[in-house]
Amino acid sequence: MKISGFQPKLFSCLKNGYSRNSFLQDLLAGIIVGIVALPLAIAFGIASGATPEAGIITAIVAGFIISFFGGSKVQIGGPTGAFIVIVYGIIQDYGMNGLYIATFMAGAFLILMGVLHLGTIIKYIPYPIIVGFTSGIALTIFATQVKDLLGLQIAGVPAGFLDKWGVYFQHLDTISWWSLAVGICSILIIVFTPKVSRRLPGSLVAIILMTVVCIGLKKLGIQGIETIGDRFSINSQLPSATVPQLTWDSIRHLASPALVIAMLGAIESLLSAAVADGVTGDRHDSNQELLAQGIANMVSPLLGGIPATGAIARTMTNINNGGRTPVAGIIHAVVLALIYLFLMPLVKYIPMACLAGILVVVSYNMSEWRSFKAIFRNPKSDVTVLLVTFLLTVIFDLTVAIEVGVLIACLLCMRRMAETTNVSVLSDEIDPNADTDVMGNLEHLTIPEGVKVYEINGPYFFGIGNRFEEMMGDMGGRAKVRIIRMRKVPFIDSTGVHNLSNMCRMCRQMGVQVVLSGVNEGVMRVLVSAGVDDIVGKDNICSHIDLALKRAAQIAGATNA
Numbered sequence: 001m002k003i004s005g006f007q008p009k010l011f012s013c014l015k016n017g018y019s020r021n022s023f024l025q026d027l028l029a030g031i032i033v034g035i036v037a038l039p040l041a042i043a044f045g046i047a048s049g050a051t052p053e054a055g056i057i058t059a060i061v062a063g064f065i066i067s068f069f070g071g072s073k074v075q076i077g078g079p080t081g082a083f084i085v086i087v088y089g090i091i092q093d094y095g096m097n098g099l100y101i102a103t104f105m106a107g108a109f110l111i112l113m114g115v116l117h118l119g120t121i122i123k124y125i126p127y128p129i130i131v132g133f134t135s136g137i138a139l140t141i142f143a144t145q146v147k148d149l150l151g152l153q154i155a156g157v158p159a160g161f162l163d164k165w166g167v168y169f170q171h172l173d174t175i176s177w178w179s180l181a182v183g184i185c186s187i188l189i190i191v192f193t194p195k196v197s198r199r200l201p202g203s204l205v206a207i208i209l210m211t212v213v214c215i216g217l218k219k220l221g222i223q224g225i226e227t228i229g230d231r232f233s234i235n236s237q238l239p240s241a242t243v244p245q246l247t248w249d250s251i252r253h254l255a256s257p258a259l260v261i262a263m264l265g266a267i268e269s270l271l272s273a274a275v276a277d278g279v280t281g282d283r284h285d286s287n288q289e290l291l292a293q294g295i296a297n298m299v300s301p302l303l304g305g306i307p308a309t310g311a312i313a314r315t316m317t318n319i320n321n322g323g324r325t326p327v328a329g330i331i332h333a334v335v336l337a338l339i340y341l342f343l344m345p346l347v348k349y350i351p352m353a354c355l356a357g358i359l360v361v362v363s364y365n366m367s368e369w370r371s372f373k374a375i376f377r378n379p380k381s382d383v384t385v386l387l388v389t390f391l392l393t394v395i396f397d398l399t400v401a402i403e404v405g406v407l408i409a410c411l412l413c414m415r416r417m418a419e420t421t422n423v424s425v426l427s428d429e430i431d432p433n434a435d436t437d438v439m440g441n442l443e444h445l446t447i448p449e450g451v452k453v454y455e456i457n458g459p460y461f462f463g464i465g466n467r468f469e470e471m472m473g474d475m476g477g478r479a480k481v482r483i484i485r486m487r488k489v490p491f492i493d494s495t496g497v498h499n500l501s502n503m504c505r506m507c508r509q510m511g512v513q514v515v516l517s518g519v520n521e522g523v524m525r526v527l528v529s530a531g532v533d534d535i536v537g538k539d540n541i542c543s544h545i546d547l548a549l550k551r552a553a554q555i556a557g558a559t560n561a
Contacts, residue, residue, distance in 0.1 A: 006114070006287065006288050006291055007285075007288065008068060008069045008070060008071070008288060008292070008326070009070060009071055009072060009073045009284075009285065009288070009325075009326055010067065010068055010069075010070075010325070010326040010327070010330075013073060013325040013326060013327070014325075018325065018327075022324065022325060022327075023327065025322040025323065025324060025328075026322070026323055026324065026325055026327040026328035026331060027328075027331055028321060028322055029317075029318050029321040029322045029323030029328040029331075029332075030318075030323065030327070030328040030329065030330070030331025030332040030334070030335060031331065031332075031335055032199065032201070032317065032321045033076055033314055033317050033318045033321070033323070033328065033329075033332040033335075034331070034332040034333070034334075034335025034336050034339070035201055035204055035335065036201040036203070036204065036314060036317050037059050037063070037076070037078055037311075037314055037332060037336060038056070038059075038204065038336060038339055039201075039203040039204050039206075039207045039355070039358055040055075040059075040078075040079075040203060040311075040313075040314070040358070040362070041055040041056045041058065041059040041078060041079055041336070042055050042056060042228070042347060042350070042355065043055070043203075043355045043358050043359050043362070044079040044080065044081060044083070044084060044306075045058070045079065045306065046228070046232075046352075046355060047081075047084045047088070047141065047144060047145070047355075047359055048079070048083065048084050048087040048088050048091070048306055049087065049088040049091040049092065050087070050091065050096070050099075050306050051232055052228055052232060052234065052347055053234070053235070053239075053304070053340075053344075054304055054305060054306050055079050055306070056336060056339075056340050056344075057239055057300075057303055057304055057305045057340070058078060058079045058300050058305035058306050058307075058308050059078035059079060059308075059333070059336050060333050060336045060337045060340065061296070061299055061300050061303055061305055061333075062077050062078055062079075062296035062297070062299075062300045062305060062308030063076065063077050063078045063308070063329060063332055063333040063336065064329075064330055064333035064334075065077070065292060065295050065296040065299060066078075066269075066292050066293060066296050066308070066310065066329065067326040067327075067328075067329025067330045067332075067333065068292075068326065068330060069288070069291065069292035069295055069296075070288065070289050070292040070293075070326060070329075071273070071284050071285030071286060071287065071288030071289035071290075071291075071292065072272075072273040072276060072277075072282075072284035072285075072289055072310070072326075073276075073280070073282055073284075073324060073325050073326060074276050074280060074282075074315055074318050074319050074323055074324065074325075074326075074328070074329075075269070075272060075273055075276060075284070075289065075310045075315055075326075075329065076310070076311055076314040076315045076317075076318050076328075076329050076332060077269070077292075077293070077296060077308050077309065077310050077311065077329070078308050078311055078314065079305075079306055079307070079308055080268060080308075080309055080311050081137065081138075081141055081359070081362045081363065081366055082134070082137055082264055082268050082309070082366070083261065083264065083265075083306065083307045083308075083309070084137070084140075084141050084144070085137050085140045085141070085393075085397070085398050086257060086260055086261060086264065086307075086397070086398045086399070087099060087306055087307060088144070088159075089159065089257075089397055089398075090102050090254070090257050092159055094250070094253070094254065097244055097245055097250075098250060098254060099301070099306065100242075100244035100301035100302075101244045101245075101246060101250050101251065101254050101258075101301075102254040102257045102258040102261060103258075103261065103297050103298075103300060103301040103305075103306065103307045104244055104297070104298050104301050104302075105251065105254060105255065105258035105262075106258045106259070106261035106262040106265065106297050106307060107262075107293075107294045107295065107296070107297030107298030107299075107300075108294065108298060109258060109259060109262035109294070110262050110265060110266060110290050110291075110293045110294030110297060111290070111291055111294030111295065111298070112294075113262070113266060113287075113290045113294070114287045114288065114289075114290035114291035114293075114294060115287075115291070117287050118287075118290070119266075119270065119285075119286025119287040119289065119290050120286060125267060125406070125409075126382075126385060126405075126409040126413075127375075127382075128375055128378075128382045128383075128385040128386040128389070128409070129385060129386075129389050129402070129405040129406060129409055130267060130271075131368050131371050131372055131375060131386060132385065132386045132387070132388070132389025132390040132393065132401070132405060133389050133390070133393045133398060133401050133402060133405065134366055134367075134368055135366075135367050135368055135369070135372050135390055135393075136389065136390045136391075136392075136393025136394045136398075136401060137366060137393060137398065138363040138364070138366035138367040138368075139161075139363070139367070139394055140161060140393065140394060141359055141362065141363040141366070142359075142360060142363040142364075143161055143164050143165065144157075144164070144359075145356040145359045145360055145363070146164070146168050146356075147168070148179070148183075148226070148352040148353055148355065148356035149179070149180065149183040149353060149356040149357065149360065150168075150172075150175045150176070150179065150180055150183075151174075151175060151176025151177075151178070151179025151180060151224065151225070151226065151353060152168065152171045152172075152174050152175060152176075153171065153174035153176075154167060154168075154171050154174075161394050161395060162395070176224045176225065176353075178217065178222060178224055178225050179224065179225055179226065179351070179352075179353040180353070182210050182213070182214065182225060182351050182353040182354055182357070183353040183354065183356050183357040183360070184357070185206075185209075185210060185213075185357075186206040186207075186210050186353070186354045186356075186357030186358060187206075187357045187360055187361055189202060189205055189206040189209060189210075190202035190203055190205075190206050190357070190358065190361045191361070193205050193206075198320070199321065201317075202361075203358045203361075206354055206357065206358065207350055207354055207355075207358075210350075210351055210353075210354040211349050211350050211351065211354070214227065214349070214351045214354075215349060225351050225353065226351065226352045226353070227348060227349055227350060227351050227352060228347055228348050228349075228350045228351075228352065228355075229347075229348025229349060230352075231352065232348070234344060234345060234347050234348045235344070236340055236341055236342070236343075236344035236345060238341075239303045239304045241302050241303060242302065242303075242304070243302065244301060244302075256399055257399055260398055260399045260402055261297070261307050262297075263402060264309070264398070264402075265293050265297065265307060265308070265309035266290055266293065266309075268309045268310060268312075269289055269290070269293050269309045269310035270284075270286050270289060270290075270310075271310075271312070272309075272310035272311065272312040272315050273286070273289055273310060273315075275312055275315070275316070276315050276316070276319060279316070279319050280319060280324070289310070293308075293309060293310070296308050313365070314332075318332070372386070372390075381412045381415075381416075384408070384412075385405060385408050385409050385412065388404060388405060388408060389401050389402075389404070389405035392404055392405070417458075417459060417461070418461075420458050420459075421456065421457065421458025421459055421460070421461075422456075422457050422458060423454060423455070423456050423457070424454070424455045424457065425452065425453070425454055425455075445545065445546055445549055446549075447549065448481075448549065448552060448553040448556055448557075449556065450479060450480040450481060450556040451479065451480070451481045451482075451483060451549070451552040451553070451556055452479040452481075452482050452483070453482075453483045453485060453545075454482065454483070454484050454485065455484075455485040455487075455488070456484065456485065456486055456488065456489050457488045457489075458488065458489070458490075459489065459490055459491055459492070459493075459496075460486070460489045460491070460492040460493075460496040460500070460523075461491075461492065461493040461495060461496050479512060480511070480512060480513065480555065480556045481512070481513045481514075481515060481552040481555050481556050482507060482512055482513070482514050482515070483514075483515045483516075483517055483545075483548050483549070483552055484514060484515070484516050484517065485517045485518055485545060485548075486516060486517065486518055486519045486520075486523060487517070487518030487519075487520070487545075488518075489519075489520070489523055490520070490522075490523075491522060491523060491526075492523050492526055492527070497526060497527065497530045497532065500527075500532060501530065501531075501532055501535055504532065504535045504536050505535060508535070513537075513540065513552075513555050514536050514540065515536075515540045515541075515542060515548050515551055515552050515555075516536060516540065516541045516542070516548075517542050517543075517544065517545050517547075517548035518542075518543065518544065518545065518548075519541060519543075524541075527541075539551070540555075
């Protein structure tokens with residue numbers, strides 16, 4: 001699939017001498033990643049408010065598509081913890097059909113991002129925002145698992161973070177100590193398994209051991225340990241394709257959540273691909289990756305799946321076990337499909353407390369508490385963005401957090417850009433040795449009487465316009481000519497053009513001539529397009545400061561005469 005410059009990494013890998021040895025490495029890595037992905041897919045499906053089948057179907061369908069069409073050689077796709085909060089909220093408010101519509105729309109947004117080559121722009125989302133909502137999601141995931149971890153007897157858990165904890169404290173007398181023991185043992189197994197063998201997936205070991213233990217306890221007559229089968233009806237039938245019921249109202253209401261899913265998926269997948277590049281020394285195609293993520297999220301809901309993206313943990317597992325091409329990701333999807341078809345009935349015996357333990361570890365790994373703490377050593381503006389995003393994610397929801405966080409970051413960025421642009425007033429002489437827009441005259445350039453020289457250093461945009469006007473001061477003044485040096489202005493926006501035009505007109509009304517010096521080609525095109533050259537006069541736009549000074553001297557001399 002090569003469309004307008006888009007080509008999946010899979011095709012280039014197969015063309016460039018794919019060998020039997022490469023396949024064997026990918027086969028081993030794919031099998032291991034498939035096994036690792038199984039408990040996570042089940043846990044994410046249930047925690048999102050969907051079903052175990054939805055999690056596994058997503059891992060199969062999206063995992064296959066992301067590897068087949070993706071722009072990274074080693075990316076493993078599927079459901080991730082980052083989506084739990086937003087998916088749960090959508091299901092609560094709009095039901096499964098609403099989730100399917102939002103996921104489908106998110107896929108369309110991702111494809112549009114890829115086609116418009118926005119892959120590189122996504123990378124510039126401020127780091128404090130990413131840490132803020134990632135840490136907020138981690139805390140929220142932990143809060144959703146307290147009920148199953150403690151085995152609390154609660155009919156319905158509120159959606160709000162603070163409301164959840166209020167209900168939990170009210171029902172502490174219903175704790176199931178057996179469920180708590182299963183959850184804690186699951187956590188300990190996951191933590192200590194890597195110390196025995198890094199190749200063994202701790203979550204799978206925990207599920208196998210705790211399931212066997214719970215079956216044994218039930219045979220001994222010990223009840224109160226809830227399993228997946230107690231809550232869900234498990235089946236291994238292949239899903240039939242269904243098209244979400246699209247209506248204008250549903251599209252209008254779900255556009256914002258869909259955009260959040262798309263943004264979150266884009267950020268997480270490109271972050272995962274970038275981390276993988278650092279380990280493998282390869283370079284991913286971010287726009288092709290967005291295209292693959294979009295296709296995956298458009299197909300997944302048609303088969304009953306939930307949103308998917310690149311998964312950092314599974315991608316690193318793939319790399320660490322020798323996977324070097326997208327074939328490993330395809331094999332991982334095939335392994336999950338075989339498990340789904342032949343072993344799915346066994347899933348009903350898995351204790352819910354064990355899945356809660358797995359998600360507690362996931363939330364801890366997502367929390368990025370070290371990064372969170374480190375940002376407090378950064379400027380106060382970064383800390384503000386971090387805390388606002390974090391608190392909004394926890395107290396309200398991810399949609400509000402991302403929107404407000406990005407808005408605050410943009411405002412702070414504008415302020416910082418304005419601070420980098422400065423305006424200076426030159427008086428008496430100009431040293432050509434310190435300048436670049438002179439014509440070889442190594443003598444000091446004297447500023448004629450009645451002439452003032454202003455230099456703008458940085459972008460001329462709305463953030464600097466008012467400050468420049470203030471520096472110009474009294475437009476009548478003693479100056480008959482005002483030279484504006486723009487050699488260090490890389491660009492000018494529409495507000496800057498408007499500001500400059502008004503200033504030139506005001507100067508002309510007061511009998512002061514403006515001369516522009518050192519305007520680069522890009523800025524000049526903008527000024528000509530806006531008609532600023534007609535206001536100033538084409539003869540008063542000079543390429544070098546010495547020409548501008550000569551022109552200013554002529555104008556000042558003619559005025560004096």
